Amino acid sequence: MIVEFWGHEFKVNIVLACMGGLVIALISSMFGFGGGPFMSPFMAVILGLPMYVVVGSSLLAIAFNTFTASIRHYQFGNFDVLLFAIMFPAAIMGGFIAPQIAKRVSPLVVKRVAVAGLLILATRLLGLW
Secondary structure: OEEEEOOEEEEOOHHHHHHHHHHHHHHHHHHOOOOHHHHHHHHHHHOOOOHHHHHHHHHHHHHHHHHHHHHHHHHOOOOOHHHHHHHHHHHHHHHHHHHHHHHHOOHHHHHHHHHHHHHHHHHHHOOOO
């Protein structure tokens, strides 16, 4: 499938994208975290998309899974409405702003920032920091 974004065309294997999205959604749902840390590397490395497309697309790709998980957590009483009210608009704005920034910055810099963020997340999840 050919995808056009801001005047650039990208070839994407839609079957691979759907299968990868399904696997990531299943795993993130089972363990109770968002799929963003997995969707971004998947789209950049496996699908070969540039980072400025990955930034906004990964947010959209996990939005439905996050919405469903948020409803379930709300039903279980594990939901902070104030925190959600703060984070939701920020996430939407980030989805619009981040690709514009990433397009103007070197792809290597964007990848290094993404790797740094994932390493920080990994050390936090492992309890090392």
